Amino acid sequence: MKYTYFYDKFNERDGHMKFLETIGAYLLFLRRIFARPERRRVFLREMTNELEKLGLNSIVLVMIISFFIGAVLTLQTAYNMSNPLLPRYLIGYLTRETLLLEFSSTIVSLILAGKIGSNIASEIGTMRITEQIDALEAMGVNSVSYLVGPKIAAALVINPVLYVFSVFIGIIGGFLAGLGAGSVNYDDYLNGLHFEFTPYYVTYSIVKTLFFAFIFTSIPAFYGYTTRGGALEVGRASTRAVVDSSIAILVVNLVLTKILL
Amino acid sequence: MIEIKGVTKYFDAKKVLHEVDATFEQGKVNLIIGKSGSGKTVLLKTLIGLLPADAGTIAFDGREITGDNARNMKEIRKEMGVVFQGGALFDSLPVLENVMFPLDLFSRADEAWKRERALACLHRVDLDNVSHLHPAELSGGMKKRVAIARAIVLQPRYLFCDEPNSGLDPLTAIVIDNLLSSITREYGMTTVINTHDMNSVFETGENIIFIHDGRKEWEGDREAIFHAASPALNEFLFTSKFNRTIKEHLS
């Protein structure tokens, strides 16, 4: 099962065919993830490990980024609303809506596709080229469900949690920056946060984070698993994984937005 | 005993194995020799069911694994240990857990017993104080020995090793060779080893098959190998001056 990369290949005569082949191979790969895991105990142990790894590795990054983006969103909105006729609570409102709808779900997932995605692709790719995957298979382990299942499960749990964290930290960042710069006051910002709150937006975003979590774990896992060759190919697989999962996230974001909103 | 007949393997249009027949005997160290790229690893991976054969039959003590009998492989996996070319230890687990891994999969025994068993296997390969280290902290020879410990932890009937002493100094290589021979006799295993190390051939080769460009070119034991007629085998064995001198002295 060789993998191909549609950006390199699209100009070739059979580019479309290769692209479809890759999609087909990916779907077959997904089918193997959902095969029954060998032992529940082993699966749970691996999933706990992954939760720890994913959670601890990404929470600080997500918090830092969310804080600063929240701050910048608030300052920029305030700066663009110098017209005194516009109510000041719009600043808090717009910061909240941006975080809630797009930033904390889509943009944070894009960032995680970079961090977690490249990590997964190189980890599994290295296991492939050093025959660790062969060793698992030789012991009769379904290597796909053993290696990839726990990662996907952990990301499905973690990503919605990160979403909630990101929204809160972003709002706090915006608040502190706004206060510090003197562009909002406490009451205006708080009113803005409450203004026309639509709980469905949270549901919509959480659904998105689940799809994105699946994408930024399964696509890198696929590229890692199908690596052939040496260290160079592992690096290449990891780059492809990040680019393709980012594009997949953007496309799925568009589709889900059309369906859900 | 493992019997293979007419085993053939293609990668796309490229034929890598050409109708290979061989018998690997129980209680013996069976060697597959051949130069780099001749198809040894592919043959070994086909034997253990990691690569499907495109034609031919493979039978483990009468149990076929090819074609419609792939089901048998599930049972045989529990009776089989494999040492891969680079050791293939799991990077994320410390040595002890690497060795315990097959036990966690297949044994219902309690944790303490599994630990004991894993430590005993590490002791068997002369590694007593490394169980807490990670593979990255081991030397090449130690990794190979941990891999051997992991391969024998289930007391397998069949042991497969892909170049167990490549990249090792001659002394360590011989230690590994002798270790594999004595474990083979101890457990009465059918052991199949890939190698291109001439020392191993003379040290442990009880049943040798020589692969050349994906074809079985010759078979015999370490005595017969000195009188083999195959030009490819002679070139492979006696290109080095040292080996040529030994041959001349013997004849």
Ligand SMILES: Nc1ncnc2c1ncn2[C@@H]1O[C@H](COP(=O)(O)OP(=O)(O)OP(=O)(O)O)[C@@H](O)[C@H]1O
């Ligand atoms: N997955 C694969 N896809 C395509 N060709 C392959 C694959 N694996 C091996 N080959 C080809 O099969 C041939 C035999 O390779 P193999 O790895 O069995 O050699 P080897 O005898 O083990 O060599 P070495 O001693 O260097 O390990 C080589 O020409 C190799 O290019």
Ligand SMILES: [Mg+2]
């Ligand atoms: Mg090889």
